[in-house]
Amino acid sequence: MAQKTNQQVNPLGPESKEPRSDEESGSKTSAEELKRKKRIKLAIYIAAFAVFQTIVILVFALIVMRVKTPKVRLGNDATFHNVTTGNSTSPSFDINFTTQLRVKNANFGPYKYDSTIATFMYKGVTAGQVTIPKGKAGLRSTKKVGVTLNVNSKDLPSSANLAGDLKSGLLMLNSHAKLSGKVELMFIMKKKKSVEMNCTMTINLSSKEIHSMICE
Template sequence: MAEKMNQQVHPFAQVNKQPRSDEESGTLTSDQELRRKKRIKLAIYIAAFAVFQTIVILVFALTVMRVKTPEVRLGTDVTFQNFKTGTQASPSFDLSFTTQVGVKNSNFGPYKFDSTIATFMYEGVTVGQVTIPKGKAGLRSTKKVTVTVNVNSNALQSTTSLGSELGAGVLTLNSQAKLSGKVELMFVMKKKKSAEMNCTMAIEVSTKAVQSMNCE
């Protein structure tokens, strides 16, 4: 009996509780779902960035890198130094005036053009010419070149139309020119562009002033 009492009593060892298989499955599923959502967000961000980059490139190509043809126009500010006209019965003209030729460049790069000749005509006949010197129109700006023009009716074979115009008090002249040059973009790309001028100037004889100026 004593021998039994002397025996040491050992408590039962606590058994470690193992997670159930359904709990493990639930944890794994939650982690997988979280990773899946992160991958979806990352894919959305990448797609949005790609779309943004595409839009930027398209806008850049359609605006900055697009080369437009410069415009050449005869200025409306005309100052006459010499103004001689005949009568309806004896029609003639001999004029000298100063004006400006404007070269408008709408590109995101300078337009360098060579010198050229501007021709002034009456009824298709050349009555005067002037040289437009070479120059450069800066990016998105207008280069104005001052020229002095001399025109006369000496080359006209017939003055019938001129007599009618002088009788009506208006002298009509047409001016044409073609500029050849290059547009430079981003300091590396050069594109050849030609600009043409075709203007019709109506001069009022009585006031010795330009009545109208139409350019195409």
């Protein structure tokens, strides 16, 4: 009878965990790298948006909301209806003409101004006046106001050297006006702005036209 051999059978224990493979480690690293890149892109987008908003605000504040002083000038053209001059012994002038005043508004909002008086002078003495009615120059536009006036020498002193100017055929007049009004921006902000006109016009008495116009 064959002798039984006692064989010791060890019970199976729990399987030991295998170390992570290179593929699993690489996959985790790639996922973390992808998240990191997304965070970087998000930070870049936020920074770019912040810079863009800052630029927009600066442009809006420096250009759109900046109030510039309007300008008022006489036009270079005029239509003369009557030109009368005296002689060398009794020099005088009496001139009727139509011209334009131009109110230039460079703001991003209308400029509303009150009625005023424009004065035309010969060597510091008033030769004529005209009323500029109240009006409005639209945003970034020029308002053209037609005026008809008479200038004459009736108030000039006898010492004025008018005879020499009439002989030359050129008559120089200085004009002045001051507009007072408000610039309106975004329908919420109003700022007072006054503008002055100082122009020197030279009239060619023979051709009955503007010889030159200089405005400051």
